[in-house]
Amino acid sequence: MEFNVKKLASDAGVFFSRAMQFTEEKLGQAEKTELDAHFENLLARADCTKNWTEKILRQTEVLLQPNPSARVEEFLYEKLDRKVPSRVTNGELLAQYMTEAANDFGPGTPYGKTLIKVGETQRRLGAAEREFIRSASISFLTPLRNFLEGDWRTISKERRILQNRRLDLDACKARLKKAKAAEAKAAAVPDFQETRPRNYVLSASASALWSDEVEKAEHELRLTQTEFDRQAEVTRLLLEGISSTHVNHLRCLHEFVESQTNYYAQCYQFMLDLQKQLGRFSGTFVGNTESASPAAATSPPVAAATLPAVPTIPVVPTIVGVPNTVAEGVLNPNEVKPPASGTRRARVLYDYEAADSTELALLADEMITVYSLPGMDPDWLIGERGNQKGKVPVTYLELLS
Incomplete structure (x- = not known):
């Protein structure tokens, strides 16, 4: 004490x-x-x-x-x-x-x-x-x-x-x-x-x-x-x-x-995929076509004009010198030829699952050859891996010099 x-x-x-x-x-x-x-x-x-x-x-x-x-x-x-x-x-x-x-x-x-x-x-x-x-x-x-x-x-x-x-x-x-x-x-x-x-x-x-x-x-x-x-x-x-x-x-x-x-890239790709899915069925957004009468089908689309527009994937027009199968979104590897110049090597950043036969599935960190064709959507490129070809999203790639 x-x-x-x-x-x-x-x-x-x-x-x-x-x-x-x-x-x-x-x-x-x-x-x-x-x-x-x-x-x-x-x-x-x-x-x-x-x-x-x-x-x-x-x-x-x-x-x-x-x-x-x-x-x-x-x-x-x-x-x-x-x-x-x-x-x-x-x-x-x-x-x-x-x-x-x-x-x-x-x-x-x-x-x-x-x-x-x-x-x-x-x-x-x-x-x-x-x-x-x-x-x-x-x-x-x-x-x-x-x-x-x-x-x-x-x-x-x-x-x-x-x-x-x-x-x-x-x-x-x-x-x-x-x-x-x-x-x-x-x-x-x-x-x-x-x-x-x-x-x-x-x-x-x-x-x-x-x-x-x-x-x-x-x-x-x-x-x-x-x-x-x-x-x-x-x-x-x-x-x-x-x-x-x-x-x-x-x-x-x-x-x-x-x-x-990575988060924003994923969100962007999710919305692109959704937009493509909605674009394939754009005709069903105005109303139920199965129940529409012939008179309604031939009448002026007044009701449809009042509905909000639905965003869709832009349609690529047919361009002279480019095969119609490419412009219409159907990619045939036998018809698409790489340009004489303008091809680049690219590294894949993330895995990508092809949505259809026109696209090329990707694996992270692999190397592919890419190039663009006239009239293509700027968000997409043509990718080649050996004998495989298809459209690939630009956001999934790191373009190399």
Whole structure:
């Protein structure tokens, strides 16, 4: 108990000394040990990194999860070390509604068939979104959180310790300065009071006492200076580690961009496939042709004109010099000849499943020869792999020089 009381009293004395030193510095009544310019630059760079990392982290969370209530719930689950419940994405929920509506309207009707096709694409979009959120959280958000909750907390702790060491050092310098001033004053008293022996004895005793105080203050100053220098070196090494943090975050940023690129490429391809499927059955979107009477079929299409236009794949016109089978979308390898110039090598980025016989199935990382023909859709190229030929989507390729 006695030890605890003494320790408490000592801690209170240290705290009071630091508080008094800090107050006097703010009032301009005490000197302050300044850090070198390089150290100050490291501190400013660390603070800048922390502030921008927090902003980027928060906005990325908003991008991946726009619902603030869901973000708060996920945050609480993480803090409680509990598994975050799986959420249905908006695309998946829309797909569910479309499928249920198709079952009510009749899956065999034109509207029901289209609802099922669009719903399936929305489900694939929702699954792609889920995978993008998962990969972005692992490759980008987690490293940013680890920096703020790990490395930055360590840096902040060591900076607080350095600040306390600096206050102790300046307080020791102030005490030494006061002790030396008192010693000089006590040593000067006998010169003015040589006729009073008693005062001379007292002054000599006070001079010796202040000499002991000066020696004690110098000893404390040496110890405090050593602790300050050691802590400054530890803090400096941590601050210089911010450069490694930037390198790590740069790598994570590249992974985030790659995940986002793959996600948007998948979404684009899903919508292209859906557009092709809808384009093949464009005649069924105006109404049920099976129940239409001959009179309705020959009447002016007034009702059809009021309906929203349905996007379809552009029709490629027949062009002189190009076989009709290519222009009409039917690719015959025996009729399509590569141009004399303009062929290129391409690396396949993702697997691609051919939708029909006019397309060429692709495997990721394989090399193929590609070229374009006059009048072709700019989003497609003719691809060759040995004796196999077919249309391939440009978004799935990396064209090489």
